[in-house]
Amino acid sequence: MQGIIASVLTIAFVLIALLTSSAALIWAERSLLALWQDRYGPNRVGPLGLFQPVADMIKIFTKDDWVPPFADRPVFVLAPAIIVITVLTAFAVMPFAPGVLVADMDIGVLFFLAMSSLSIYSVVLAGWSSNSKYALLGGLRGAAQMLSYEIFMGLSIMGVVLLAGSFNLNDIVEAQRNMWFFIPSSGLFIFFPAGLAETHRLPFDLPEAENELVAGYHTEYSGLKFGMFYIGEYLGVTLIASMITTLFLGGWLGPVLPPAVWFILKTGAVIVVFILLRASLPRPRFDQLMGFGWKAMLPLALINLLVTGGIILALTDAPVFPGGGNAEPL
């Protein structure tokens, strides 16, 4: 019984923290973009404009929640929920601090990959159910882009999995006590762009490319349903950033400060880089995006995996076939 109460409390804590932080991210992103564009950004609502997300939320809540008459109603309503649900579920395996995680799964990394692959449905279904050409094009782009980049994302993680010898995120963090994994495994440089494409953030925001597709897959959405996509995007950014922290930057490991603070600091730093890229890089054409993925990222991811495996084999005297008895290939 006590275990159940503890896990319910953890879930509630994680949910509140995530939703608050994604609301704060809206403010942070606008302020940082303004800083890099020599502007002030939101500074009218409350001290430093900190209540801007609250004002936005009130606006979104009071807006007309309109479903277009030509849309496929059940799917149209379902689509925005999927992105929030999948991203929030993916956080279940995230170790925020020693002991602070919702589910200690032995397939944590795979669970994250599964949830991020399910979040594609949100974009695709939103694009299809809107029954509008812009939305459909956005949905098609989203499906192709996220499906392709997910492959490199998975491959880039495998180097880390090799080094840690486990899919469990807790074990992966513990294995980084001596050295953060972005040094021996350069998977970070593949995971990062893949994460950008996966969350369809600028510069890879082709599914919503506002100057060609109005607003892409969420063209027909308004009110709270649009708010779900909006929050889902920021939750996705937080998810990718905390995943990068956990996999490559040592998770909650760090001297002096408490582990949770280290986790938040590292995740925040990664998010700032995300926003910096948004502020500075232009959006590629769609064929450039796919070409970059399949012609540059895929070979790099495979080479990275190969080299990491080779280094592990060279440095450790682990048996090639850890099954023990079957050391000889058949």
Place this chain on the structure above:
Amino acid sequence: MLSLFKTAWGVFLRAFEKRVTVSYPEERPYLAPRFRGRIILSRDPDGGERCVACYLCAAACPVDCIALDAAETEDGRRYPSFFRINFSRCIFCGYCEEACPTYAIQLTPDFEMSEYARQSLVYEKEDLLISGTGKYPDYNFYRVAGLAIKGKDKGEAENETPPVDIRGLMP
């Protein structure tokens, strides 16, 4: 690929530059004296209306936002019986000021004239007329013009020679 990182670094360095935004309601911009803002009608130094209702401003106005009607007092001064500027049409080009022969209509350095109701942007004469002289403090049209009004006959204006007696024989 390297250029992308250079771009990102360049953008990052912008964080240490001065912000160019003027936070307007707290921080007012400097407006030059000849800034073309809200239109006013000015008065003579001795308090009379400068406008002589010549219609030149209405004729010069490219968007036809000025409407007026001429009238005349008993002492011979012309004045507009009404003077209306529709600021929802006005483009603040300043042609009316250029056309005005008496410096009566002037544009001022004031642009804060937002309204909630569109009808409120139609300014009547009592909204336009100020009690001062505007940009030309010493100018008084009737004191320099040859027109005879009550209290100033022909030839009595500044720098004006007395009228020639057309029936006399003297040169």
Place this chain on the structure above:
Amino acid sequence: MNGLFYIASMIAVIATFRAVTGANAVHSLLYLTVSLLASAAIFYSLGAHYIAALEAIIYAGAVMVLFLFVVMMLSYGPGQEAEEKRITRPGTWAGPAVLAGILLFELVYVLIDRELVPENAAAHGPKAVGIALFGPYLIGVELASVLLLVGLLGAYHIGRK
């Protein structure tokens, strides 16, 4: 864990049924996705965590999205939904349904005196699966990968024309 298994199985059966009977292609695909996720949950409840994750990633996350991608490209409208309803009237599927029913009866009969769910199945982590795949089943894995490569090359060749 048993309750989880039965709930997931129920969801899988109902979702598959709706996927087969639905007239709207995208709705059917969604039901199929739910069915696949339910079978992932079944695998998880049986202790095969690795297979559960792969089921969700590959089938629900990738293959179904590709299906959806293709269906989205087809110009699909209300007219086709009526057409779909017309060709799937009861007379069409009555025969297959009877045959499948007999098969189901046989399946249930075979399973009836056996333990349906292994009560204390040992959880198989990814490590055990990996050792099994690259140990005794190495040749099978290699053959499968060669088969996939052949499929890939074939698709590329066809796509060039």
